[in-house]
Amino acid sequence: MFTPLKARKKTVSLLLALVLMLSLSGLTSQGRRNITFIEEALITVVAPVQGVFQHLTRTVTSFLASAKNYQVLLEENAKLREQLAASSTLEARLTELRKENYRLREMLEFKASTDYGLVTAEVIARDSRNWFKTVTINKGSIHGIEKNMAVVTSEGLVGNVLAVSPIASQVMLLTDGRRAVGALVQRSREPGEVGIVENAPGEPGFLRMLNLPREANIQPGDTVISSGLGGIFPKGLVIGYVLETGDDEDGIQKYALIRPAANFNRLEEVFVVVPVTMPDTEGDS
Amino acid sequence: MPFLIISGLFLTSFVLQGSVLAIAGPHGVHPDFILVIVVALALLSDSKRGAIIGLSAGLIQDVLFGSPLGFFAFVNMLIGALAGLLADEIYKDFILAPMLLVAVFTLLSEVVIFLLMQLFFTHSVPFLYYLKHVSLIKVAMHFLIIALLYPHLHRAQKHHLLFLQAGDE
Numbered sequence: 001m002f003t004p005l006k007a008r009k010k011t012v013s014l015l016l017a018l019v020l021m022l023s024l025s026g027l028t029s030q031g032r033r034n035i036t037f038i039e040e041a042l043i044t045v046v047a048p049v050q051g052v053f054q055h056l057t058r059t060v061t062s063f064l065a066s067a068k069n070y071q072v073l074l075e076e077n078a079k080l081r082e083q084l085a086a087s088s089t090l091e092a093r094l095t096e097l098r099k100e101n102y103r104l105r106e107m108l109e110f111k112a113s114t115d116y117g118l119v120t121a122e123v124i125a126r127d128s129r130n131w132f133k134t135v136t137i138n139k140g141s142i143h144g145i146e147k148n149m150a151v152v153t154s155e156g157l158v159g160n161v162l163a164v165s166p167i168a169s170q171v172m173l174l175t176d177g178r179r180a181v182g183a184l185v186q187r188s189r190e191p192g193e194v195g196i197v198e199n200a201p202g203e204p205g206f207l208r209m210l211n212l213p214r215e216a217n218i219q220p221g222d223t224v225i226s227s228g229l230g231g232i233f234p235k236g237l238v239i240g241y242v243l244e245t246g247d248d249e250d251g252i253q254k255y256a257l258i259r260p261a262a263n264f265n266r267l268e269e270v271f272v273v274v275p276v277t278m279p280d281t282e283g284d285s
Numbered sequence: 286m287p288f289l290i291i292s293g294l295f296l297t298s299f300v301l302q303g304s305v306l307a308i309a310g311p312h313g314v315h316p317d318f319i320l321v322i323v324v325a326l327a328l329l330s331d332s333k334r335g336a337i338i339g340l341s342a343g344l345i346q347d348v349l350f351g352s353p354l355g356f357f358a359f360v361n362m363l364i365g366a367l368a369g370l371l372a373d374e375i376y377k378d379f380i381l382a383p384m385l386l387v388a389v390f391t392l393l394s395e396v397v398i399f400l401l402m403q404l405f406f407t408h409s410v411p412f413l414y415y416l417k418h419v420s421l422i423k424v425a426m427h428f429l430i431i432a433l434l435y436p437h438l439h440r441a442q443k444h445h446l447l448f449l450q451a452g453d454e
Contacts, residue, residue, distance in 0.1 A: 014336055014366055021340070021362060022401075024355030029405035032354075039348045046299065046349055053304035125303030127350040129317055130419050131398055134351035136303065162351045170351035177406055202411040204313065204418075265313070 029178075031162070034147070040165040043136075047168035051124035051138055058268070062096045106154045107269060116234060118152075118271040119143055124168065126267070133159075133176035133199075135267055140167045148232050150273040156238035156261025157181070157226060158270055169272075174207060174239070175199045175264055182229035183209055183239055188217040194227045197239055200257060205264065207240055212254040218245055224258055234273060287447050291326065295342055298322055299349060314419050316426040319346055320394055323361050324368045324387045325435050329377065329442045332369030339365025353405065360397050364390050377439060380432060387431045388424045395420040 035043075107120065121137035139145050141164050151158045151171045159173040172179050180198040184190065193216045200208040209224060222242040228235025240258040248255050298318045319342050327335025343358030368390055375382040399412050441447050 010333060014332075014362075017336070017340060018359060018363060021343075021355040021359035025353045025359055025401065026405055028355065029353040035348075039354075042345065042348050049296075049300050050303045053300045057304045125349075127303070127352070129302075129350070129352075129357075130314060130415075130423075131402065132350065132352045136349075136351075172351060177402070202414050 031178075035163045035165070039163070043163070043165040043168050043170070044140075047124060047136060047138065047165070050136060051122070054124045059096070066095055103269060107271070109154070117274040119145065119274055121145075121151075121169075121270050121272055123267045123270060132178070133173040133264070134162060135171050135173065137169050137171055137270060137272070138167070139272060140165050140169050142166050144274055145169050145272050146274075150226075150233045150237065152237055152271050152273060153262045153267070153269070154271075155263065156240065157233065158262045158264070158267065160232050161272065171270070173264055174260060174262075175205060177201075181233055181239060182227035183224050184227045185216075185218050185242075186223040186225045186238075188222075190217060193217065194229060195256075197224065197258060203257065205260070206243070207258040207260055209242075209256040209258055210248070210253070212256065214247065214252065214254050216254050218242060218254065218256055220244055222256075223261075224256070237273075287445070287449060290441070290446055291338070294322060295319070295345070299345065302346075303349065311422060312418065314422040314426070316423060316430055317391075317394075318430065319343075319357075320361065320364065320391065321387055321427050321430050321434065323365045324390050325383060325431055325438050326447065327365045327368035328372050328375065328383050328386065328435075329438060330369060330448045331372050332366050334448060335365035335367075335369025335372070336362050337365070339363070356401060356405075359401070360394050363397060364394050367393070380435060383431050383435045384428050387427045391424045391427045392420060395423070 119139055121139040121143075123135045124138045125136040127134045137151075145161060145164050147161055147164055149161045151160060157174060159171050159176070159179060162170045162172040164170075174181065174197070177199050180196045182194055183197040184194050193212060195209040195212040195216075197207050197209045200206040209218075212218060220242050224239045224242060226233040226235055226237040226239060238261045240260040243257045243259050245254060245256045247253070302318050323335070323339045323342055326338050330338075339361035340358050343361035344355070346352070346357045346361070347354050368386065371386065375386070395416065399415070438447065
């Protein structure tokens with residue numbers, strides 16, 4: 001008598017908890033105004049640890065890439081093996097520094113040439129699950145970051161800030177299915193040809209531009225920029241380049257497949273676009 | 286002690302999930318280390334503990350990685366509870382059982398996630414494409430990961446380091 005009652009109680013509790021999680025998920029699926037204190041605290045505690053591991057991962061990846069080159073050299077000249085072994089670590093470091101130098105120089109030039117206020121941030125973690133596309137950056141509310149601010153690289157638009165804690169923020173990438181951006185073709189800049197750019201299902205890493213009129217002046221190679229509509233992304237940020245165009249299933253509208261300008265697989269440093277009136281954070285590069 | 290070990294296990298997993306595992310993986314597919322641990326721990330305990338572990342891990346995962354709050358908590362809780370139901374049905378010293386079960390539960394979690402995506406988001410995910418190019422690779426990875434992980438967890442549980450009494454509910 002006791003056991004079935006207890007088992008039923010357990011089942012009911014489990015079902016209630018599942019329904020609660022499902023409802024919560026439904027309520028938060030379209031975004032939230034703010035995150036709770038507990039979430040903020042959790043992100044604040046875990047972000048520095050994630051940052052350390054991200055650095056370690058990059059170092060190891062860089063070292064492995066260098067070691068691969070080293071193997072080729074090893075086969076070509078056996079006499080230089082010991083010398084190469086000693087220099088491989090140095091080479092890895094040098095390669096990493098060279099790449100970092102190139103990236104930072106590009107970012108510096110971009111920062112100087114742009115009209116926006118920019119806060120430099122480093123990517124310290126990324127969501128490795130394949131359903132949602134987010135990254136965590138090492139700048140938060142104490143650096144002036146606010147929810148919904150646009151995030152870019154020197155190459156183009158990356159996404160927008162999803163949640164902010166004091167020292168870290170989560171960024172939703174353009175390739176996340178929850179994100180859509182108002183966009184137009186830079187060449188024509190036809191106001192009547194504003195489309196929506198979102199992730200392209202079935203084409204991982206690519207975007208698609210929808211809602212374009214059938215007569216839209218768009219062709220492969222065109223640059224697609226943000227339209228500024230919607231209030232989140234400032235106008236004129238490069239989103240990507242048109243790869244191909246076509247008619248949608250009904251033949252009423254046109255669509256375009258877009259290669260994102262930013263390389264989402266190699267996000268290391270990014271910029272958060274802040275209002276120009278706000279002074280840039282000191283020493284944030 | 287068991288609480289500390291399980292917390293440490295998950296903390297390490299969260300950090301790895303956001304760094305190393307986000308880079309490694311064939312064709313851009315990454316394993317869900319947390320799901321594998323939830324299944325393994327649930328198979329070593331019971332349905333109630335499996336559900337609680339899945340719920341806690343999923344909630345933290347949602348907070349840390351920016352998915353809708355409760356989304357992966359729901360999925361992991363469901364998987365944890367179902368895996369826990371089978372805890373008394375499998376021979377725990379036989380590694381193939383958890384390996385096969387993690388494959389089944391990975392596929393199940395992918396189906397549940399797909400259904401939730403359809404429910405909450407307007408964009409359609411081409412599920413068959415996803416199943417072929419992502420889910421099956423993930424299943425294979427989880428199959429191998431649990432083979433490496435489970436024996437250690439099982440050994441730890443034999444010394445009651447994970448749960449004080451397995452299946453005592």
